[in-house]
Amino acid sequence: MAELQTQNVKKQKPGLFKQNQLAIIVLVLLILFPFIMSLITGQPANEGKPKFWEGQFINFFIMAVYAMSYDLLMGYTGILSFGHAAFFGAGAYTMALWLTHFAPLISSQYKITLPGGMDITTTLLFIVALLLVLIVSILMGLFFSGASVRVKGVYFAMITLAIGEAFHILSKATDFVKWTGADEGLHGVPVPLWINPTQHRLRFYFMALFFMVVMYLFLKRVTESPTGRVFVAIRENENRVRMIGFNPATYRSLAFVTSAIAAGLSGAMFSLWNMSATPSMTSAVTTINALIMTILGGVGTLIGPILGAGLMQIFSQFFYQWFGARWPLVFGLIFIALVVFLPYGIVGTYRLRKQGMKAGWTRFTKQFSAKK
Amino acid sequence: MNSDREIILEAKNLRKEFGGLVAVEDVSVQIQARTLHSIIGPNGAGKTTLFNLLSGVLKPTRGFVYFKGQDITHLPPHRIAHLGIGRSFQITNIFPNLTVLENIRLASQALGGDNFRLxxxxxxxxxxxxxxxxxxxxxxxxxxxxxxxxxxAHGEKRKLELGIMLAADPQVLLLDEPTAGMSSEQVPALLEIIHSIMNLGDKTIILVEHRMDMVMSISDRITVMHLGGLLAEGTPQEIASNQTVQTAYLGDLYGDLTESMEGKNG
Incomplete structure (x- = not known):
């Protein structure tokens, strides 16, 4: 027993760098990426080709968070939800509505300045926007989990599909055309100047990268927390979870709220990035994108959805260039092939292989030492 | 002597209907604290249903369940677990894709109060x-x-099943056929675990089991169920010599059991 404990301790403390070598190298590369692009192309990091590629990456960072939020539900807690776009869209619309309608109204009447004379009204209003997104996301999460009290599995998935569609219809309802722009959506959202994605592309790039890294660390922490372990246990065997003294409904709600927060924030970021909020963000296609990204990368891993989002970004970019509007058709074929050949996704299959190799080695060395 | 008579778990006039079928009919049992109380009966007698009623998995159509005098009939299973009633299952009920350590760690975490440290x-x-x-x-x-x-392996899964229950440190342990599907060689190890639980001195075990030799040797009291109702209750000796029980359940197969029990205890 003592032996195992020391092993446990050792496992945890092999140095932050050594443990996450690959992740840190990738992170450094991502930080340097705009400058490397600038060096290669000879154009400034905020213009031309570097700007275009930064845009690609910004999109990827935001979608990666969205995919991770979905995986927390599907991969970790085992909840199949087809209404995830509602979380994403709620975040996007909250941000866009606030910045379009409410923030200008308030800033035209009140000015908040620092003692030095600096005007911080827009910054404060932006923080309020983030808080609002948080609150709306929490409410959305609770709303969805409320539906899961009595209905399970596929039936629950159907209900979430219905709720998701309801929000989609709401987002393009002509009744609120003055507010939401109905089918058109909200465009030209007055994003605070200092993070305007067209003028300050480089800044936005780092903001999005920071957002993804923070959300990854947050979600990783959650999944490794005592609460996160219960999420996984619910996926494995909900009845037993109940019998050993956890109330599954509470943990499902928590999973939903956490997932909704991550999805809502990514939606808000997406609306800042596009300076718009449109009904397509709440549509079933957006939900399916989350599903595809998660399955591509590997269900039940957080790195998987990030990879999946990256792949999706690459596919959508190049395939559109090569195949035009018919690119989803080609992508669909590739997706089928990937599911057939890598049923656990890229990361999941890799981990299984690694585990198999490791087990094989242990068997091999054991036999060796036994003979001796 | 008085503390020996303390009733820790009590079922009062429990009745459970599944549609038209009456699975448990007017069952009243008193379980004394710190004893091993077995519930036996042929397949379909309602033993597992009774367990499900005691542990809150099912709600009775009529009747009550009391734990230390407190009415727990309508508490949800996770609340009952918090009171100190653990349950193991006849059909192995574990977390298949988690490690053995994590299976048991989860159970020990469940009642610890750190569950929401996100x-x-x-x-x-x-x-x-x-x-x-x-x-x-x-x-x-x-x-x-x-x-x-x-x-x-199957036998190890049964042990894990027990371990998940033990990790929560319950006062009352409901064991639903812990030896189900085990070979005879594996049973002694399990018996040893049950003995070690009883040796702790503060545990109460309610056992459903089909291995009669095992039940007869380790039980303090035995309740016999038949067709959803109670048939008899008493010490192993009394049960073994009970003529009604013999005809209903033990049959000819255990016909010589009376003698062996008498020889052992007399």
Whole structure:
């Protein structure tokens, strides 16, 4: 027993760098990426080709968070939800509505300045926007989990599909055309100047990268927390979870709220990035994108959805260039092939292989030492 | 002597209907604290249904369940677990894709009050790991901590099943056929675990079991169920010599049991 404990301790403390070598190298590369692009192309990091590629990456960072939020539900807690776009869209619309309608109204009447004379009204209003997104996301999460009290599995998935569609219809309802722009959506959202994605592309790039890294660390922490372990246990065997003294409904709600927060924030970021909020963000296609990204990368891993989002970004970019509007058709074929050949996704299959190799080695060395 | 008579769990006039079928009919049982109380009966007698009623998995159509005098009839299962009633299952009910350690660690975490520490790593709570390792050693799964539960052999899964229940440190343990599907060679190890639980001195075990030799040798009291109702209750000796029980359940197969029990206890 003592032996195992020391092993446990050792496992945890092999140095932050050594443990996450690959992740840190990738992170450094991502930080340097705009400058490397600038060096290669000879154009400034905020213009031309570097700007275009930064845009690609910004999109990827935001979608990666969205995919991770979905995986927390599907991969970790085992909840199949087809209404995830509602979380994403709620975040996007909250941000866009606030910045379009409410923030200008308030800033035209009140000015908040620092003692030095600096005007911080827009910054404060932006923080309020983030808080609002948080609150709306929490409410959305609770709303969805409320539906899961009595209905399970596929039936629950159907209900979430219905709720998701309801929000989609709401987002393009002509009744609120003055507010939401109905089918058109909200465009030209007055994003605070200092993070305007067209003028300050480089800044936005780092903001999005920071957002993804923070959300990854947050979600990783959650999944490794005592609460996160219960999420996984619910996926494995909900009845037993109940019998050993956890109330599954509470943990499902928590999973939903956490997932909704991550999805809502990514939606808000997406609306800042596009300076718009449109009904397509709440549509079933957006939900399916989350599903595809998660399955591509590997269900039940957080790195998987990030990879999946990256792949999706690459596919959508190049395939559109090569195949035009018919690119989803080609992508669909590739997706089928990937599911057939890598049923656990890229990361999941890799981990299984690694585990198999490791087990094989242990068997091999054991036999060796036994003979001796 | 008085404390020996303390009733820890009581079922009062329990009745459970599934549609038209009456699975448990007017069952009243009193379980004394710190005893091993077995419930036996032929297949379909309603033993598991009674267990489900006691542990809150099912709600009775009529009747009550009291734990230390408190009415727990309508509490949800997770609340009942918090009161100190543990349950193991006839059909192995584990977390297949988690390691043995994690299976048991979860159970020890369940009642610990750190379940909502969302931003702390679960590895920071060493006490649950320690408790789990202790239980793993207790049930004889040492060396298999890191294996996935689904890769265990059947007998080991049964031990894990017990371990998950033990990790929560319950006062009353409902064991639903702990030896189900085990070979005879594996039974002594399990018996030893049950003995060690009783030796702790503060545990009450309610056991459903089909192995009559085992039931007769370890029980303090036995309740016999038949067709959903109670047939008899008493000490192993009384049950073995009970003519009604013999015809209803034990049959000819255990016809010589009376003699052997008498010889042992007399």
């Amino acid at each position: 931003l702390k790593a679960s590895s920071d709570f060493q006490k649950y790991v320690d408790k789990a390792l202790q239980v793993i050693e207790w049930v004889g799964l040492k060396g298999r901590e890191a294996d996935l539960a689904r890769n265990l």
